[in-house]
Amino acid sequence: MNAVTISGVSKRFKGGTIALEDIDLDIERGEFVSLIGPSGCGKSTLLRIIGDLIEPSAGSATVNAKPARQARRDHDYGIVFQDSVLYDWRTVARNIALPLELAGWDRDRRSRRVEEMLDLVELRGFEDHHPWQLSGGMQQRVSIARALSFDPALLLMDEPFGALDEMTRERLNGELLRIWQASGSTVVFVTHSIAEAVFLSTRVVVMSARPGRISKLIPIDLAQPRTGATREDPRFFELATEVREALHMGGGHDAPLAATGLSEGAA
Amino acid sequence: MLGILWGLWEGLRALGIHYGWQRPFPIDETTMPHIHDMIGALFQRPNPEAPLLVVTLLRAARFTAKEAALGFAMGATGGFILGALLAHSRMLQRGLLPYVVASQTVPILAIAPMVVVWLASIHVTAWISVAVISAYLTFFPVVISTLRGLHAADHRAIELMRSYAANRWTVLWKLRFPTSLPFLFSALRISATASIVGAIIGELPSSVSGGLGGAILNFAQYYSFQPQNLWATNIVAAALGITFFLVIVAAEKLVVRRAPEHVA
Numbered sequence: 001m002n003a004v005t006i007s008g009v010s011k012r013f014k015g016g017t018i019a020l021e022d023i024d025l026d027i028e029r030g031e032f033v034s035l036i037g038p039s040g041c042g043k044s045t046l047l048r049i050i051g052d053l054i055e056p057s058a059g060s061a062t063v064n065a066k067p068a069r070q071a072r073r074d075h076d077y078g079i080v081f082q083d084s085v086l087y088d089w090r091t092v093a094r095n096i097a098l099p100l101e102l103a104g105w106d107r108d109r110r111s112r113r114v115e116e117m118l119d120l121v122e123l124r125g126f127e128d129h130h131p132w133q134l135s136g137g138m139q140q141r142v143s144i145a146r147a148l149s150f151d152p153a154l155l156l157m158d159e160p161f162g163a164l165d166e167m168t169r170e171r172l173n174g175e176l177l178r179i180w181q182a183s184g185s186t187v188v189f190v191t192h193s194i195a196e197a198v199f200l201s202t203r204v205v206v207m208s209a210r211p212g213r214i215s216k217l218i219p220i221d222l223a224q225p226r227t228g229a230t231r232e233d234p235r236f237f238e239l240a241t242e243v244r245e246a247l248h249m250g251g252g253h254d255a256p257l258a259a260t261g262l263s264e265g266a267a
Numbered sequence: 268m269l270g271i272l273w274g275l276w277e278g279l280r281a282l283g284i285h286y287g288w289q290r291p292f293p294i295d296e297t298t299m300p301h302i303h304d305m306i307g308a309l310f311q312r313p314n315p316e317a318p319l320l321v322v323t324l325l326r327a328a329r330f331t332a333k334e335a336a337l338g339f340a341m342g343a344t345g346g347f348i349l350g351a352l353l354a355h356s357r358m359l360q361r362g363l364l365p366y367v368v369a370s371q372t373v374p375i376l377a378i379a380p381m382v383v384v385w386l387a388s389i390h391v392t393a394w395i396s397v398a399v400i401s402a403y404l405t406f407f408p409v410v411i412s413t414l415r416g417l418h419a420a421d422h423r424a425i426e427l428m429r430s431y432a433a434n435r436w437t438v439l440w441k442l443r444f445p446t447s448l449p450f451l452f453s454a455l456r457i458s459a460t461a462s463i464v465g466a467i468i469g470e471l472p473s474s475v476s477g478g479l480g481g482a483i484l485n486f487a488q489y490y491s492f493q494p495q496n497l498w499a500t501n502i503v504a505a506a507l508g509i510t511f512f513l514v515i516v517a518a519e520k521l522v523v524r525r526a527p528e529h530v531a
Contacts, residue, residue: 053426073432085423089445089523098441102431 001065003029003154003186004050008059011045011212019045021211023059029153032180032187034197035205036243042212043190044158050188051079051156064153075103077154078147082162084139086131086146093118093127096145103150117145120179137168144176148183155180157189161196173199177226194247198239199226206246216246273302300495305502308495320496324482324503331466331478332507334394338401338469339462339511343455346406350413351439360414371407375468378403383473393475400469405458412454416447452519459511467504479504 004027011020019042027033035043048054049061052068063071071077078099086095093114100110118124121141131139140160147155161169173196180187191197197204198220206216220239222230230236276299283294292298309321317323349367353360379400386396420442428438470480479500486497 048426051430053429072430075431077430079427079430081423081427083421083423085421085427087424087442087445089448099431102433102437102441 001029002026002062003031003064004188005062006046006050006059007062009046009049009056009061010058011042011049011054012057018211020049020056021213023212023214025205025214027186027188029186030184032177032189032200032202033205034189034191034201034203035207036191036194036197037207037212037215037247038209039192040212041207041209043207045212046207047156047158047188047190050154051077053079071154075099075150076152077156078150078152079156080140080143080147080158080160082159084131084136084143086139086142088131091128091130092123092134092142095131095142096149098146099150113149117149120148120182121145121175135168136164137172140164140172141175144179148179148185151183153185155185155187157187159190159192162191162193169193169196174227176200181225194240194243195231198222198236198243199231204239204243206243208247215249218242218246276302297491297494300498304495305498308493308499309502313493313496320499321503324479324500327477327479327482327500328503328507330394331463331470331480331504332511334397334469334475334478335401335462335466335507335511337395337398338465339405339459341398342402342405342462343409343458345402346409346454346458347413347451349406350410351417353410354414354417354443364414367407367410370403375400375404375465376472379469380472382469393473394477396473397466397469397475397478400473401462401465404465404468405462408454408457408461409451412450413447416450417443419450420446448523452515452523455515456512456519459515460508463504463508463511479507 004025006023006025009020009023010018012018023046025046035046037043045054049056050063050068052061052072061068064076066074066076087098090098093111096114096117097110100113105113114127115124118127121144123138123141123145126134126138131142134142144160161172164172176187177200187200189197189200199222201220204218204220205214206218207213208215218239222233222235222239280294280299280301282288283299284296288294309324310319312318313320313323349363353364353367382400382403383393383396386399387393417439424442424446425438428442433441466478467480467483469475470478471484475481476485482500483497483504486493486500490497
């Protein structure tokens with residue numbers, strides 16, 4: 001059964017900009033799908049349509065076999081943004097508990113779940129800290145714990161590691177894969193790093209800009225679980241090359257290749 | 268800092284008297300009394316039957332503080348409710364905000380006697396009328412800051428709330444209100460001192476004589492004989508304002524938990 005079904009989705013913003021045109025995409029349960037493309041290709045817009053944070057101008061998004069709106073109301077997904085969007089006035093523990101409060105969990109159940117989440121993202125001992133006392137990487141781990149706290153079937157991530165340094169990003173990539181495998185959820189992941197998309201995903205969706213379209217679907221057949229050695233696998237480089245070429249064919253001339261660490265001679 | 272101000276005052280006074288300066292105003296014993304005389308006056312009796320001046324003034328300050336505290340509470344509560352209503356509806360904001368702004372352009376001295384007359388006609392005690400006048404001066408910064416603070420939440424924080432299918436009330440209570448607190452407290456700090464000013468001004472036309480306003484009127488009449496008494500009253504009034512201000516600062520420290528660089 002599909003976790004996400006997108007059929008015939010278009011999005012036209014006020015002023016006439018066409019962000020997305022006629023998108024069809026099926027994401028199976030348990031997949032880790034990355035959306036990659038140049039800025040302006042509508043990848044974040046597509047993610048927000050899946051989450052019913054914005055409405056498509058045409059077509060429909062279905063999540064867990066229900067309309068996206070119903071899925072949102074049923075708390076079917078958790079979301080992580082590029083900024084951690086933590087509430088400064090709440091401690092780490094109370095940030096993680098926020099969605100649980102809104103869902104009406106009682107105090108005992110909340111605090112038990114928060115403990116589990118702190119273990120999952122390896123932040124035990126920081127529960128009483130305030131967000132500004134943590135590093136960027138730790139803040140993003142809190143944000144992931146908050147998104148996973150109510151055990152959603154789907155995790156939507158909008159360039160979650162885009163603002164972090166390369167080393168932190170690689171470490172969190174590894175942690176994210178561990179969490180994904182432990183939780184068995186489906187992940188839709190927006191990025192503009194080729195290396196990140198290939199390393200994490202079971203499938204990469206390459207998008208092109210103006211108007212936003214899907215230009216290629218690339219299954220990533222690297223062995224699981226992925227480790228540091230995966231990044232040195234010749235197959236990793238073949239797939240990264242395939243993604244890069246698809247980006248170029250799609251007119252993705254302004255893709256920030258320099259940020260991927262794989263761009264030698266590519267421009 | 269206090270020492271520097273003291274030095275400036277006494278220095279200017281000494282030079283002014285020595286050279287007979289007439290600008291910016293004639294400087295003499297009456298226009299610029301010694302600071303130690305002002306403070307000394309606090310511990311003297313204005314006339315032989317009266318208690319020490321400081322005792323009289325502290326009683327007056329307590330009375331004015333009561334008016335100001337009630338006025339501040341009414342103004343802050345009313346201002347917050349009005350600000351929240353305006354933040355809730357753009358239409359209300361367009362319709363009402365100009366009048367809220369206009370209310371502050373009307374001189375408080377013109378409003379005060381009317382408030383006293385209106386409230387006296389429905390048998391409200393005079394000091395409560397003074398509190399209402401103080402509230403009038405207090406609510407405005409709170410309205411503006413509440414309005415701004417409630418709209419200050421990051422758009423992604425709002426998207427996050429939307430992703431949890433949170434209703435409007437939950438978004439207000441769990442996100443918009445906490446986000447607005449630093450804004451609200453900057454307004455409360457201004458309002459706290461304004462409430463004292465409002466209470467003192469309110470006392471003047473309402474024939475309430477037990478407060479600092481009454482004391483100021485009284486000592487102003489005797490200024491040419493005993494200038495240090497009015498100055499001493501000013502010191503007590505300023506101290507009361509500073510006390511109110513510090514109470515708000517302390518409350519803010521207790522309530523607002525934010526990154527240091529975010530403090531508004």
